[in-house]
Amino acid sequence: VRESIFWSLHLLMGLVLxxxxxxxxxxxxxxxxxxxxxATDWSQVLLRGKDLFFMVTYIVLxxxxxYHGFYGLRTLVCELSIGKTAExxxxxxxxxxxxxxxxxxxxxxxxxxSLKG
Amino acid sequence: MGNEKYSPEIxxxxxxxxxxxxxxxxxxxxIQEYDLPVSAGMTVLDGLLWVKEHPDxxxxxxxxxRMGICGSCGxxxxxxxxxxxxxxxxxxxxxxxxxxxLPNFPNLRDLxxxxxxxxxxxxxxxxxxxxxxxxxxxxxxxxxRQLPEEMKDYFQFSYCIKCGLCVSACPTAxxxxxxxxxxxxxxxxxxxxxxxxEGFRERREVLDRAHGPFRCHFAGACSEACPKGVDPAxxxxxxxxxxxxxxxxFHRRKKGAPEMEPLxxxxxxxxxxxxxxxV
Numbered sequence: 001v002r003e004s005i006f007w008s009l010h011l012l013m014g015l016v017l018x019x020x021x022x023x024x025x026x027x028x029x030x031x032x033x034x035x036x037x038x039a040t041d042w043s044q045v046l047l048r049g050k051d052l053f054f055m056v057t058y059i060v061l062x063x064x065x066x067y068h069g070f071y072g073l074r075t076l077v078c079e080l081s082i083g084k085t086a087e088x089x090x091x092x093x094x095x096x097x098x099x100x101x102x103x104x105x106x107x108x109x110x111x112x113x114s115l116k117g
Numbered sequence: 118m119g120n121e122k123y124s125p126e127i128x129x130x131x132x133x134x135x136x137x138x139x140x141x142x143x144x145x146x147x148i149q150e151y152d153l154p155v156s157a158g159m160t161v162l163d164g165l166l167w168v169k170e171h172p173d174x175x176x177x178x179x180x181x182x183r184m185g186i187c188g189s190c191g192x193x194x195x196x197x198x199x200x201x202x203x204x205x206x207x208x209x210x211x212x213x214x215x216x217x218x219l220p221n222f223p224n225l226r227d228l229x230x231x232x233x234x235x236x237x238x239x240x241x242x243x244x245x246x247x248x249x250x251x252x253x254x255x256x257x258x259x260x261x262r263q264l265p266e267e268m269k270d271y272f273q274f275s276y277c278i279k280c281g282l283c284v285s286a287c288p289t290a291x292x293x294x295x296x297x298x299x300x301x302x303x304x305x306x307x308x309x310x311x312x313x314x315e316g317f318r319e320r321r322e323v324l325d326r327a328h329g330p331f332r333c334h335f336a337g338a339c340s341e342a343c344p345k346g347v348d349p350a351x352x353x354x355x356x357x358x359x360x361x362x363x364x365x366x367f368h369r370r371k372k373g374a375p376e377m378e379p380l381x382x383x384x385x386x387x388x389x390x391x392x393x394x395x396v
Contacts, residue, residue, distance in 0.1 A: 004364040007331040079293040
């Protein structure tokens with residue numbers, strides 16, 4: 001796969017993070033300021049977890065953060081001149097760990113979405 | 118008058134601290150100090166030549182043209198990569214001038230860096246015109262047509278003298294020895310942007326890789342260091358854009374410059390004919 005594709009996705013995920021993190025900042029930390037207090041109350045957390053919009057947003061945030069962070073980590077490792085074989089192993093390891101974390105996080109999001117009550 | 122030795126007025130004394138390293142003799146480089154009499158207009162290269170002529174003929178450094186054209190005398194002078202022939206001592210405003218070999222290159226001896234990595238990477242990006250009709254044009258018989266505005270796309274990048282200052286200033290090249298580096302990448306863009314070139318598909322195989330232009334952090338140190346105003350950092354960003362647009366299929370397709378018809382030059386009637394050769 002071309003590096004230009006990875007890099008373009010890295011930029012795109014950065015933009016996605018900018019949007020979803022702004023949303024996160026507004027809802028979670030500026031709740032009093034925006035006139036919707038109590039964002040960290042269990043009832044509010046549960047309500048958001050069961051909302052389709054938030055469920056999709058959580059998955060997007062998780063995917064974007066994992067890709068953006070792990071691509072950055074791979075870049076750092078690549079710049080340490082560790083050799084081509086080691087670079088390939090690192091790339092595979094990060095892919096596997098990233099996909100594993102994405103699967104686990106998505107499972108948690110779905111579990112929250114399907115909570116009763 | 119003609120035989121009088123020119124002796125310029127000494128206006129300052131500086132301490133010239135030079136890195137000395139002779140492989141096989143010492144494991145690590147050392148610093149040697151020389152008291153250098155400085156005259157107005159004296160360059161660091163002049164100072165090193167003075168050292169070689171007077172106190173220490175064993176000092177090694179590389180130079181050739183003495184006027185910023187050949188790119189041989191790149192050195193790390195008072196903390197910045199510069200050409201020794203273009204760096205005057207008095208404007209440095211320092212009583213100490215520290216001269217080291219260019220960083221990010223292996224050191225061969227004293228102030229002589231091994232520039233092989235630079236030239237290997239330069240060659241890797243195919244720094245020449247690649248055309249579909251290359252085989253038909255060997256040897257070339259006609260010029261390729263190019264408009265002045267098309268030349269502007271790459272002209273700035275063609276000033277490169279391959280001195281290696283940009284690579285020695287680059288923070289990425291400092292840690293990633295496989296990074297193609299600002300010199301090679303700027304030259305890759307120079308040929309990519311040339312309207313006569315049709316070889317981006319071939320060049321892309323080398324560029325669109327993990328250690329290509331996408332490892333550039335845009336620190337801009339290469340452009341600061343370049344003695345010819347090439348601005349390699351700009352070239353790398355333009356190359357990134359070109360690669361991404363190519364990958365997404367939005368690139369502008371080049372038509373390939375056509376060959377010029379040979380000009381029909383007729384001698385002016387008022388110019389006398391050249392005499393017949395006598396030998």
